[in-house]
Amino acid sequence: MRRGCFITLEGPEGAGKSTVARGLQAELERRGVSVLLTREPGGTPLAEKLRAVLLQKGGESITPQAETLLMFSARALHVTNLIRPALASGRWVICDRFTDASYAYQGAGRNVPTILIDQLADAVHGDLWPDRTLLLDLPVADGMRRVRERNTGTDRFEQEGLAFFERVRQCYLQRATADPQRFRILDAGQDAAAVLAAAVAALPAASGP
Ligand code: TYD
Numbered sequence: 442m443r444r445g446c447f448i449t450l451e452g453p454e455g456a457g458k459s460t461v462a463r464g465l466q467a468e469l470e471r472r473g474v475s476v477l478l479t480r481e482p483g484g485t486p487l488a489e490k491l492r493a494v495l496l497q498k499g500g501e502s503i504t505p506q507a508e509t510l511l512m513f514s515a516r517a518l519h520v521t522n523l524i525r526p527a528l529a530s531g532r533w534v535i536c537d538r539f540t541d542a543s544y545a546y547q548g549a550g551r552n553v554p555t556i557l558i559d560q561l562a563d564a565v566h567g568d569l570w571p572d573r574t575l576l577l578d579l580p581v582a583d584g585m586r587r588v589r590e591r592n593t594g595t596d597r598f599e600q601e602g603l604a605f606f607e608r609v610r611q612c613y614l615q616r617a618t619a620d621p622q623r624f625r626i627l628d629a630g631q632d633a634a635a636v637l638a639a640a641v642a643a644l645p646a647a648s649g650p
């Protein structure tokens with residue numbers, strides 16, 4: 442059986458990734474493609490527990506290295522127990538964040554050495570990288586404003602300041618520029634319908650009927 446396509450969504454807080462993810466799922470299902478919509482950190486019962494640990498504010502401080510290892514623990518469960526089996530059965534996987542987020546948030550954001558992230562990525566998912574990554578790019582201040590307007594409270598990451606998110610954004614843009622085969626950069630400042638249309642247009646060619 443032909444392996445499904447692995448698509449990831451990346452971008453800053455407030456870029457609208459989850460709305461685009463749901464829209465892509467609906468579009469692909471309309472074309473007869475079976476889609477697993479999932480997210481990181483999380484996606485499996487145990488990985489979702491690690492997500493809760495990672496996003497919770499207060500309590501014992503999580504060092505950057507521990508944060509990185511927890512992200513990759515969650516990813517190891519997710520890749521092995523959910524993503525690989527789904528792809529092997531021919532389903533497409535749309536994942537809200539993946540290892541690019543570890544380079545952006547832990548690497549650029551928290552100054553965790555890139556070599557550690559390289560090694561963890563290699564150990565945890567080796568040859569498995571997304572077939573396509575949609576980077577929903579947005580100026581940092583605009584994303585932060587959207588998070589505030591959402592009014593759902595902030596998680597441990599959303600408490601960070603402008604400089605942190607600027608490093609995250611620049612890292613994403615650098616990674617996208619370095620690998621134009623895999624990445625497509627979308628302007629997340631447009632209205633939701635326009636962002637979704639651009640995301641649909643950026644799907645790999647194999648998604649045709
Ligand atoms: P996300 O679900 O995208 O949060 P939101 O919907 O509020 O944007 O991601 C949760 C947080 O986890 C987000 O702030 C980014 C962070 N994160 C990392 O720091 N490293 C990672 O490897 C991943 C996957 C996420």
